[in-house]
Amino acid sequence: MTIEAVARPIGLAKPRLRKKTAENTGLNSAAGHVVMVLLSLVCLLPVYWMVATSLRPANATFETSLWPTSMSLDNYVYALNSIPIVRMLINTVVISSVVTVVQLFTGLLAAYAFARWRFRFDKLVYTAIALTWLVPFQVVMIPNYLLVAKMGLLDSVVALILPHFASALAVMLLAQSMRGFPKEVIEAARMDGARSWRILWEVLVPNLRGTIASLAILIFISTWNEYFWPLLLSRTPENSVIQIGIQMFMTSEGTAWGPLMAASTMASLPILIIYVVLQRQVVQSFMKSGIR
Template sequence: MTTKSRPPHVAAHAVMLLLSFIALFPVYWMFQTSFRASNEIFSSALWPNAPTLDNYRAVLATMPILGILQNTFLMAATTTLAQVVTGLLAAWALVRWTFPGGRIAHTLIALSWLVPFQVVMIPNYVLATKMGLLDSIAGLVIPNAAAAFTMLVIYNAMRGFPRAVIEAARMDGAGSLRTLMGVVAPNIRAPLASVSILCFISAWNDYFWPLLLIRRVENSVVQIGLQFFMTQEGNDWGLLMAAATLASLPILLIYLVLQRQVVDSFIKSGVR
């Protein structure tokens, strides 16, 4: 039986290796192109003959890339924190308390997940304009401070939490908020970590809302900073690849450090 089952496993691994190569090769090509001189950009060699850091020096000189990365990290971290906190509180309310319209509220939140953000971008833009949030990190964070997906993931994790433990905490005199933060949240760390990683990656890669809100390159995030840079530098692919590498480096480092947690987040974050 083991001998018969081996060929399918070999074929599956071969397909996975092929797909991994297809996914990773563009990243490698971006990286090695960033070290090419302008007269070597269109060479088909897998590595430049004379690697140079000139492209990176030019990017650092012409583009505030470090400030843009700082803006992006601040925006992504703040958005993640806001979404996890609001999702945790909303899920706790739906799981812990029984109130009229609770099922309707849960259904409406779930349905709002199906509405693309592009549908509400214009109303959000009008509101941000009236509140004076244009061209600011706060304007990027506040419309995304709550996410239905985050609430649903945490809600599913809380539903399986033993009610006897919650009742024991209540009998010991713990209030609702203390029970949530001191008993429930520490015991669902894995789902919270998973959804936090997904929220951070999603916020880091966001493009449409920053494109609509940001006006100045020094206030931009990486996606919009690259857009400005592409407009300014045209088809200088060495500079563009160097800028793209610098923009991708933080999220790639996060993935390398938290590889297991990132993979688990995609496996465990399915909404039942």
């Protein structure tokens, strides 16, 4: 009798407990969605304000209304006529693409060496490379500038690419991914007669596409947003990048906010188009590679 009396309330309490758990889960999910929507609005508001300001005429630049009372493309026309934006965008695309490809190539070679080979002072060399990642680029800008100047490459697109031929982040990230790759697969490839070069490009690289894709996105965006190095080297707008072009609308006489926002919008368009077209691949690559 006692066992039955105790068992019945416990059996009746289970549906209520499940119901409360489901309700709590639903509330937490709804609260999470509300927070995400608010954060999305906070992130999108500056972008929207940039585009809206670029469409306002000169006499309405400082309007506080969310929607422009009148729209005009004069700011875009002024920006295109003031500086060679198209040429700067092409330079930026070329520099970002070349740097991304070169850093991935050198990173793959170095990562394979650290992950699969053992040599004297290998850990010391790897630690030294990792420490260079902690040094801001502004610290080594002057030595790089002197080196580029002695090579006679000032005010050239090549000079903007040379210091970025290797990336400590690429070496570390790819090395960790290769160390986690199953050794049995590599040994099987070696038994089939494959050498290191073939193992790297036919075995490892196809299976590390997620990591490589996410790393390529990070390198491309980082290079696209580079400002201080081009500012130090550039002498003419035709050999500069879009970030320097945006800065040209900020002078001692004042800031031309309308053309500045128009140039910023045009500078953001390539990145936005890449993200919209490759949205699914971008998200999947970051999820597979573990980058957050």
